[in-house]
Amino acid sequence: MAQPLPQTVVATAGRRLDEFAAQQGIALAPLAQSVGIDIADLQRSDHRLRLDSFMRLLHLLEIVSGDDCIGLRYALHFRQGDSGAFGFAILNAPTLREALRIYQTYQRIVADNSFFEATEERGEVVICWRYARLIDYPAQYTDFRAALLVKIMRGFLGPAWTPERVQLLRPRPRNTSLHRSHFGSGVSFGTGPLNLLSFAVADLDASSRHDDPRLFEMMEETCRTALAAIDRSRDLRLQVSEQVQALLPTGSVTLARVSAALAMGERSLQRRLAELGTNFEALVEDTRRDLSDRLLAGDTPLAEISYLCGYSNASAYSRAARSWYGMSPRAARLRQRSSAS
Secondary structure, eight states: OOOOOOEEEEEGGGHHHHHHHHHHHOOHHHHHTTTTTOOOGGGGGOOEEEEEEEHHHHHHHHHTOOOTHHHOOOOOOOOOOGGGGHHHHHHHHSSSHHHHHHHHHHHGBBBTTTTEEEEETHHHHHHHEOTOOOOOOOOHHHHHHHHHHHHHHHHHHTTTTSSSEEEEESOOOOOOOHHHHHHHEEESSOOOSSSSEOOOOOOOGOOOOSOHHHHHHHHHHHHHHHHHHHHHHHOHHHHHHHHHHHGGGTTOOOHHHHHHTTOHHHHHHHHHHTTOOOHHHHHHHHHHHHHHHHHHHHTOOOHHHHTTTOSSSHHHHHHHHHHHHHHHHHHHHHHHHHHHH
């Protein structure tokens, strides 16, 4: 199977990072250079950065500052319009419901790797998202994106609003006071397979204080054009594989969920995959094996590999591994290491 393209984030996610770092007494340029980022590129709305490089840059800021909440602080410094048409479309949406529709449909403009899903369950809206598990040091970026989502919602629900629940896939910070101030008392850390935020369904009807129908329509059309350009530049099979990989740990990889994440109809996705000589089921299996191959090459425990590949228990993963490699996962790992030596 072809290796996925590097996952990226729009460069303007770091538009205010230089001035923010300077306020902390930190020179950003040498840190950015060490992870392969030119700080001049952070001002370019037409440029994308490798997501792992941007995450590492935020991680370096954490190390240099000694502040394990630096990603959250940067989000508070960030302005919604810095994300271009995507941010302005959300800002000018008539209701929170429409803003979340824009977010879910076009969020790949901002970060093309992330899985994002909003569902209604028993009177509450549950938003779940995650980033690739194979990328190191995601904690500060996780805080950054989660905090921006809350800021978006406060644009409709008021500055004092907090979600009912927030679960973040990051280690618990040494001091949780800033997180509790921004996310509310219901915030928890590392407690589930996905980042999660929930709130009352009734909040969806909240209207915007900046509602501008004409500007909203223009910005959504710009988002639609930008997303189409991204999709034309990337192999659909790799896009599906990325979404499948994000969903595997949930145990619920379905055509409906993947097609929704790609802003496509199920039949349309099936037809386009058939034109490429494959189908959804085959891509799910290929993605599982490719992920298993990469994780076996490292030190990830076999039980965690089983979970990340979407198997309910180690025995199910072992059976799949024997069909792929003709041997147990442990033996396959030993063979990989022997070949590498």
